[in-house]
Amino acid sequence: MEAGRLKRRKRLFLPVLGLLLFILVSLHLMSSATQEASELGEMYSWLLLINSLGSFLLLGLVSANALWLFRQFSKKAIGSRLTARIVMLFIILSLAPSSVVFYYSLQFLHRSIDSWFDVQVDHAMDEALQLSQASLDERMRNLLKQTEQANRSLDVQSDTLLAIELDDLRNNILATELTVFSKSREIIAYSSASPVLLPELPNDTVLLQLRRGEPYVNLQPGSSDELFIQVVVPTNADNSRFLQALYPLSSRISNLANSIESAYVHYKELTFLRNSLKFTFSLTLSLVLLVSLLATIWIAFLSSKRLVKPVRDLVRGTQAVAEGNYEQKIALAGKDELGFLVESFNDMTSRIGQARDLADKSQIEIETQRNYLEAILASLSTGVISFDRELNILTANRAACNILRLDETLLLNHTLDEIAASSPNISRLINTIQERSTGSQEPWQEECAIFGGEGRQILMIRGTSLYDSSNKLSGALVVFDDVTTLVQAQRDAAWGEVAKRLAHEIKNPLTPIQLSAERIQHKLSAALDEKNGALLKKSTHTIVQQVEAMKTMVKEFSDYARPPSLKTEQIDLEKLLKEIIALYASKNISIQLNGPIEPIPVDPLRIRQLFHNLIKNSLEATESSSSQQIKIVLEKITAQDRDFLQIAVEDNGSGLPKEQLDTIFDPYVTTKEKGTGLGLAIVKKIIDEHGGIIWADRDFQNGARFVVRLPYSQIRRTTA
Amino acid sequence: MKSGNSVQSDQNRHKGFNTFWLPLLTVTVLIFSSFLFAAEPEFFIRSASLEKNNDGWQLSAQIDYRFSEPTIEALNNGVPLYISTRLKVDQPKRWFWSKTVLEKEIRTRLRYLALSKLYQVTDLEDGKHHNFASFQAAIDHLGSPKKTLSQQEADSIKPDSTKAKLKTKLEIESLPLPLRPVAYLKPAWHLNSGWHTWKLAD
Numbered sequence: 001m002e003a004g005r006l007k008r009r010k011r012l013f014l015p016v017l018g019l020l021l022f023i024l025v026s027l028h029l030m031s032s033a034t035q036e037a038s039e040l041g042e043m044y045s046w047l048l049l050i051n052s053l054g055s056f057l058l059l060g061l062v063s064a065n066a067l068w069l070f071r072q073f074s075k076k077a078i079g080s081r082l083t084a085r086i087v088m089l090f091i092i093l094s095l096a097p098s099s100v101v102f103y104y105s106l107q108f109l110h111r112s113i114d115s116w117f118d119v120q121v122d123h124a125m126d127e128a129l130q131l132s133q134a135s136l137d138e139r140m141r142n143l144l145k146q147t148e149q150a151n152r153s154l155d156v157q158s159d160t161l162l163a164i165e166l167d168d169l170r171n172n173i174l175a176t177e178l179t180v181f182s183k184s185r186e187i188i189a190y191s192s193a194s195p196v197l198l199p200e201l202p203n204d205t206v207l208l209q210l211r212r213g214e215p216y217v218n219l220q221p222g223s224s225d226e227l228f229i230q231v232v233v234p235t236n237a238d239n240s241r242f243l244q245a246l247y248p249l250s251s252r253i254s255n256l257a258n259s260i261e262s263a264y265v266h267y268k269e270l271t272f273l274r275n276s277l278k279f280t281f282s283l284t285l286s287l288v289l290l291v292s293l294l295a296t297i298w299i300a301f302l303s304s305k306r307l308v309k310p311v312r313d314l315v316r317g318t319q320a321v322a323e324g325n326y327e328q329k330i331a332l333a334g335k336d337e338l339g340f341l342v343e344s345f346n347d348m349t350s351r352i353g354q355a356r357d358l359a360d361k362s363q364i365e366i367e368t369q370r371n372y373l374e375a376i377l378a379s380l381s382t383g384v385i386s387f388d389r390e391l392n393i394l395t396a397n398r399a400a401c402n403i404l405r406l407d408e409t410l411l412l413n414h415t416l417d418e419i420a421a422s423s424p425n426i427s428r429l430i431n432t433i434q435e436r437s438t439g440s441q442e443p444w445q446e447e448c449a450i451f452g453g454e455g456r457q458i459l460m461i462r463g464t465s466l467y468d469s470s471n472k473l474s475g476a477l478v479v480f481d482d483v484t485t486l487v488q489a490q491r492d493a494a495w496g497e498v499a500k501r502l503a504h505e506i507k508n509p510l511t512p513i514q515l516s517a518e519r520i521q522h523k524l525s526a527a528l529d530e531k532n533g534a535l536l537k538k539s540t541h542t543i544v545q546q547v548e549a550m551k552t553m554v555k556e557f558s559d560y561a562r563p564p565s566l567k568t569e570q571i572d573l574e575k576l577l578k579e580i581i582a583l584y585a586s587k588n589i590s591i592q593l594n595g596p597i598e599p600i601p602v603d604p605l606r607i608r609q610l611f612h613n614l615i616k617n618s619l620e621a622t623e624s625s626s627s628q629q630i631k632i633v634l635e636k637i638t639a640q641d642r643d644f645l646q647i648a649v650e651d652n653g654s655g656l657p658k659e660q661l662d663t664i665f666d667p668y669v670t671t672k673e674k675g676t677g678l679g680l681a682i683v684k685k686i687i688d689e690h691g692g693i694i695w696a697d698r699d700f701q702n703g704a705r706f707v708v709r710l711p712y713s714q715i716r717r718t719t720a
Numbered sequence: 721m722k723s724g725n726s727v728q729s730d731q732n733r734h735k736g737f738n739t740f741w742l743p744l745l746t747v748t749v750l751i752f753s754s755f756l757f758a759a760e761p762e763f764f765i766r767s768a769s770l771e772k773n774n775d776g777w778q779l780s781a782q783i784d785y786r787f788s789e790p791t792i793e794a795l796n797n798g799v800p801l802y803i804s805t806r807l808k809v810d811q812p813k814r815w816f817w818s819k820t821v822l823e824k825e826i827r828t829r830l831r832y833l834a835l836s837k838l839y840q841v842t843d844l845e846d847g848k849h850h851n852f853a854s855f856q857a858a859i860d861h862l863g864s865p866k867k868t869l870s871q872q873e874a875d876s877i878k879p880d881s882t883k884a885k886l887k888t889k890l891e892i893e894s895l896p897l898p899l900r901p902v903a904y905l906k907p908a909w910h911l912n913s914g915w916h917t918w919k920l921a922d
Contacts, residue, residue: 204857
């Protein structure tokens, strides 16, 4: 494109230069033609035409450029104002001095021409001519008299002898030629000093005068600058014949007369042409001025376009950069300051483009890394929360929201105090974070228990401070895991192990003890008296009874410790519950269905045991209450993208002691005097086997509420 | 098929023609047409003939020379006026074309002699001049040219030449240089008879 532009410029440059040179040459020739009488004078009209056409051509070019500029200005195109300013400057700079020079040149020219003409010279020329005429008039009068005298002396009857007479007469009167002719211009006789074919007779106008009887006398220019005096007089009274005489003037007089006439005519012509001369010179000068001005204006347009082009390109380039296009390059504008500016601009945009590309690349990388980290954080089961320096939460991953059972909107961009106020169940966590994060530069770790609607949660929290590149504190990072299940599983495993070992260690001696007791009864009962026999029987019976009780306890322990072996089926839990409740027909146990529920995959036997244990527990708790009420609420809920069947068992008993709420599902935790304390532990175990959760609703007033959630899709969990 | 660039450049050329060359041409034609149509002929050829006689082919004509006031004033102030009279003889060719077999120019000078107060008419071909006491007599003489063609000129007139035409005009180019621009600009100086055509006698 640059090469094409250069080519176009070269293509235009030569014709432009050629045109200007041609016009200049023709102007010079025209100017020369007006000053000298030369061959150029013959070409003057052509030169004038060429220069006029050249002026028109230049005017056309200037008009086209002016129109272009006007359109650009109207459209407020880039660079149009600058171009207009430069062009105006050029015009003013060229017009002002040119006009002054033109005006004064014209004045000078006109005055110079006027100075050629003097009234005195004019008078002198007139008087010189008049003097010549007067002098010649005198001579003419004399020659007229002489001719009339000669005419009178002509007295020839015969035309034949007239020629001879004329000859003599001519010699006498010193005429060059004598001719006698009729009124019908018929030559009757003539005599001539030089051989002529036929003498020239007067024209009709002279003849008319002669026919009226008036003689005619006048100067007659000869064929070669000599002057004659022509005299024609009528020869007879009826004016039918005329005598014409030609008298030569002496060469000196002829020369003088011709000289005077020539000078006079020349001066007269010049005087007549005075205004034309002024006009012609003014026209030439005006054409020169016009062509110069038009050429200057045209060059001004071309130059300003050339000058403004790089500026316009720069403006466009700046706009492109502002719009984010860094690829635009501006063509180099030459080796001057503007070229340097353009080169610097190109360099700058190139670098900006590279920096932008680098930034984009970095941004993409950062985004990719961020997305990667976010994906990792989102899929982590560990909660990750980041804080700023003021401990406002900046980010919280999905696991953190799930663990704390809070929506992301309740966490992000809130202070810890605000979160504590809106979610008091995690106030302990917040307090821990606040205490450990302020003033601590080392990573820290702490276990913290929070109590939500789903019961106690044990969180293992680890925290660290964050620093920026200048090692200034920029925030904090806290990660936490819900280790409730782990702790519970550890506890269950521990209890299971204890139960297994106890069962094994205790079970073994029980049978021998029972057998020994029975044997003692059998062997000694006959040998003892009635009293001792009764004592023996009672004692052995007690031993056997207690052994049985211990066997039962050991069996229950074994059952608790036994690994689960579920046989799941799709069970309509409402129907199952109704069957179970039917066994407690005398009791006030109701079922409430909150919405439709679907069959759920559970082990029916284990579930029965579960509900039996819960109902028995509630019945025992409401035994002392006047109006025993047990309500079982069934509803399908969705939590953490999973469907659960939630069963809440509510009673209006004495409620649960607050100090036992944390451990109520542990083995051997009971509020009753009797009982193994394994009922709720077994319930929890069954629920764990089904992958569900159970908790005691600590907020339930007027009794106790146990909430069971069983998943519709099983995630098997095993406990040691 | 033209590419987008060549179509664009064609459009640009047409646009350039419309905005620049067309107005320029229009203005030029208008100005020069003013010269062509501004002046009505003040020279009038009433009749002309080209006849063969004993002396050869002779051209005779009757022309009314009606000079304008500026031309007469110029004449009386010493400016010589040159009259050019052109004769053309055509020979017919095929398809209504014709060939010019003879083209002759007769130049005459009319000037005023201030000393003798005579108007001199000079035939620039043979140098002969005739002097007249009045302007009217001079132009009467001027208006009755009689010219015998030379042998060479006569020989160029073919037997089948059918048409002759005659035109007379005032030569502006022969005027003094300072007067020429004025003469070109003023219609009074554009004295031209136009072509007078006639059939040659058998």
